[in-house]
Amino acid sequence: MVILAFFWLALLLRSRPAGRVTRLLAFGLCAIVFSWSMDFMDEFIRMPSTLIWHNWLESMPIPIALILLSIGIYHWHQEEIAISAQMVKRERYFREHRLFDKLMPVGGGAYLKKQLKLSLAESKKNQQPLALIAIDLDDFNVINRLYGIKEGDHILQLVCQLLLLNLRDKDLICRLAGDRFVILLHDTDEAEAKQLSQDLQHAVASFAYRTQESQQRVYLTATTAITMAKRDDSDSLIKRLNQLLSQRKQTAAPVI
Known part of the structure; x- marks a missing residue:
């Protein structure tokens, strides 16, 4: 799970431009990586049951990660809607542009x-x-x-x-x-x-x-x-x- 989370993080950073949405998604994935890494380390290191902060470090990053990822995915969704609208306009323009006269900027x-x-x-x-x-x-x-x-x-x-x-x-x-x-x-x-x-x-x-x-x-x-x-x-x-x-x-x- 930790390896998969690192893989998602690498894909995110390579495929998206820098910005607020990328930071939200990256921080959310980093919190998941941290929480799952702590859970993984429990298999090798036995911590005293009296250490309450250890349980908090393992469990608290997950809800924080989910909140960050939810906000990031929402804004990503809004981005995709805006990009799709622009692509539709651009596609319509190029489709109609072929109907325009080659010599002057009027329709044929x-x-x-x-x-x-x-x-x-x-x-x-x-x-x-x-x-x-x-x-x-x-x-x-x-x-x-x-x-x-x-x-x-x-x-x-x-x-x-x-x-x-x-x-x-x-x-x-x-x-x-x-x-x-x-x-x-x-x-x-x-x-x-x-x-x-x-x-x-x-x-x-x-x-x-x-x-x-x-x-x-x-x-x-x-x-x-x-x-x-x-x-x-x-x-x-x-x-x-x-x-x-x-x-x-x-x-x-x-x-x-």
Whole structure:
């Protein structure tokens, strides 16, 4: 029993960091080791029965050890609960992080569909309107061709930051594909969505970028489309939004 108690103590000190919990558990195990060692020594050393303190040294450390171990195990339990909660958050973050766009810190198409499903259920439950805005940069392939993919990616990152600055805290923006963004608007009617769509168009049109290598000015325009969630699922809603955006781009006047 003494050897086992020493073994537990060694494992504890090797596996846990220093701290209050480790000290409580270690002191408790040390008290058990001391008490069991005294009991073991009785097998070889006969003490006079008049020595009351000897019996106290043998028996008293056990309740003290149990109290220390109980307190230590309780706090260890609280530690494990906190660590488990952090691990769940971290696991959820990494799981969702894979759904984020590789170029900029916004969700991608898969993340948009996931959040859209949740938003559709929430808007239906609370009887609140739900709107979507698609915004597509006009002729962005020309910029990639003239200035290169690296320059084009940098422009997309800046445009994404520009759009974020013009959105409300409750709005969610995702990069659907290429130079196309979709914005999810909670509790927003069609009039509010149209106004926000115009604001985003004006923000993009006011954005003037100077290329890093040739220092040439690049001006952008964007086409937007709006749709309201009705009795749709996420796939049909995104499909309708893309169709509306394609129609708007076909009917829009060419940019000179």
